[in-house]
Amino acid sequence: MRNKMEILDGKKIKNEIxxxxxxxxxxxxxxxxxxxxxxxxxxASNIYIKQKEKMAQYVGYQFxxxxxxxxxxxxxxxxxxDKLNKDINIHGILVQMPLPSHINTNKxxxxxxxxxxxxxxxxxxxxxxxxxKDALFSxxxxxxxxxxxxxxxxVEGKHAVVVGRSNLVGKPMSIMLTNAGATVTLCHSxxxxxxxxxxxxxxxxxxxxxxxxxxxxxxxxxxxVIDVGITRLESGLCGDVDYENVKDKCxxxxxxxxxxxxxxxxxxxxxxLKAYKMQRK
Ligand code: NAP
Numbered sequence: 646m647r648n649k650m651e652i653l654d655g656k657k658i659k660n661e662i663x664x665x666x667x668x669x670x671x672x673x674x675x676x677x678x679x680x681x682x683x684x685x686x687x688x689a690s691n692i693y694i695k696q697k698e699k700m701a702q703y704v705g706y707q708f709x710x711x712x713x714x715x716x717x718x719x720x721x722x723x724x725x726x727d728k729l730n731k732d733i734n735i736h737g738i739l740v741q742m743p744l745p746s747h748i749n750t751n752k753x754x755x756x757x758x759x760x761x762x763x764x765x766x767x768x769x770x771x772x773x774x775x776x777x778k779d780a781l782f783s784x785x786x787x788x789x790x791x792x793x794x795x796x797x798x799x800v801e802g803k804h805a806v807v808v809g810r811s812n813l814v815g816k817p818m819s820i821m822l823t824n825a826g827a828t829v830t831l832c833h834s835x836x837x838x839x840x841x842x843x844x845x846x847x848x849x850x851x852x853x854x855x856x857x858x859x860x861x862x863x864x865x866x867x868x869x870v871i872d873v874g875i876t877r878l879e880s881g882l883c884g885d886v887d888y889e890n891v892k893d894k895c896x897x898x899x900x901x902x903x904x905x906x907x908x909x910x911x912x913x914x915x916x917x918l919k920a921y922k923m924q925r926k
Contacts, residue, residue, distance in 0.1 A: 650892055651796075653871070653899045655788070658795050659907035663703055666914050670705040677921035678707035679737040679763065679913075680729050684722065684748070685715030689877070690741045697739070700910050706917055709735070719748045726756045736921040737763035739913070760923045763916040766813065774817055777824050781916050781923075786818035788908030789850060789871055790825065791915075796897065798848075798869060801826035806842050808832045808859075808885075809852035814873055818850055839863075856883040861890040870898040873905050 670676060679701050681694055694710060701708035711729075713722065722744075729735045738761045744750050754762075759769040765783040773780030793800060805827040809815035819831040830842050840863045843849055851859050852873035864870060874885030884901030892898050899905050 650895050651897050653792050653796055653897050653904060655792060655899060655904040655907040655911075658792055659911040661795070662791070662911040663700065663914055666704045666918055669918065675925075676705055676707050677736045677917050678709065678734060679739065679917045680709040680711060680735045682711045682713065682722070682725060682729075682738070682740045684713045684717060684741075684744050687741075687743065690743075694741055696910050697913060700914050701917075704914050704917075706914075707734075715745050717748075719752070722748060722753060723756050726753070730756075730758045730761060733924075735761065736924055737761055737917040739764050761920055763913060763920050765817075765916065771812070771817065774820050774824075781920060782821070782912075783813060783817045784912040784916060785814045785852075785873060785905060785909045786821050787916075788912040789818060789873070789905060790821050791912060792871075792899070792905070792908050793848075793869075798897065800848060802828070803847035804828050804830070804845060805848040805850065806830045806832060806846035807850045807852070808836075808839065808843065809854075809873070811852060814852040815850075818852070822848070822850075851885040853885045855885060857885070857887040859886040859891060861887065861894065864891050864894050866894045867896050868894065870895045871905065872899050872901050875901060875906060 681697055683690055683694060698708050729738045738757045740753055744753060754766045755768055757767060759767055762770050762781050765781045770780045774782055800822055805822040807815050807819045810831055810833040819829045822829045832839055832842050843863045844865045846868055848869045850871040854874050856876045870886055870891060872884035872886040876883045882902045888900060
């Protein structure tokens with residue numbers, strides 16, 4: 646049994662993945678392309694899109710940033726997506742969230758055709774995951790699985806507890822872990838005695854969005870802790886786990902920043918190449 650804690654270094658693994666993608670792309674005569682649609686001028690969205698653009702430039706993808714006014718109608722936005730769906734030179738389409746409240750997010754996510762849906766959030770791709778079929782998967786949980794794989798952490802037979810049931814992270818995470826052979830408990834705000842479940846976890850994935858929500862007393866020793874949460878505080882970025890007090894109880898833990906966040910960008914990079922190959926097959 647391991648006693649020493651090891652940090653799951655998402656930044657390092659992201660760089661490895663991007664280098665692998667870069668090596669593959671440099672030998673391709675046609676470069677895969679990613680189009681990001683932004684509605685409005687949300688500050689956090691600007692930062693996330695810059696990270697995606699940096700990733701695309703590093704790997705050698707073409708990158709298109711389509712900016713639309715926040716008073717655009719839903720129909721106009723759907724028309725823009727339709728144009729990109731039909732454009733054979735665009736291989737990946739991502740609509741940056743959040744969207745203004747007058748636009749139906751689920752409708753927009755499902756307007757992107759499944760083979761260009763590099764966010765993996767359409768009902769079709771989520772369904773493919775559910776059925777254990779290969780598809781474009783939601784980047785954050787996919788990134789968690791890749792991080793575990795690259796650290797040779799076998800999830801089979803382990804009890805994985807996922808806290809948070811968002812369509813973006815928690816639900817697909819629970820399915821990916823299930824498909825990989827873990828026994829999964831999915832918790833949320835209605836879960837009674839949440840700490841009891843967390844203390845029973847071999848792998849604890851937290852995607853709640855509340856800084857330092859998981860405290861030392863909620864984690865038993867030898868747990869693998871994956872902190873998905875990111876909250877911007879005046880002091881900087883903060884995860885859902887009270888990292889300083891929890892880390893010494895863990896066998897592995899992801900830091901914030903530098904854990905799951907970079908993996909999300911890396912898996913977007915992987916999805917763009919996968920989407921390209923699906924379309925050119
Ligand atoms: P979300 O849609 O905001 O959902 C939060 C989930 O947490 C819900 O399922 C909610 O339960 C649950 N929850 C809230 N309070 C709880 C409590 N007291 N006890 C147990 N469960 C509780 O979440 P998300 O989109 O998954 O995002 C979560 C966090 O991850 C945010 O900080 C976000 O910024 C971050 N994030 C990071 C990345 C990355 O790349 N690292 C990517 C995506 C998101 P109910 O369903 O019952 O309401």
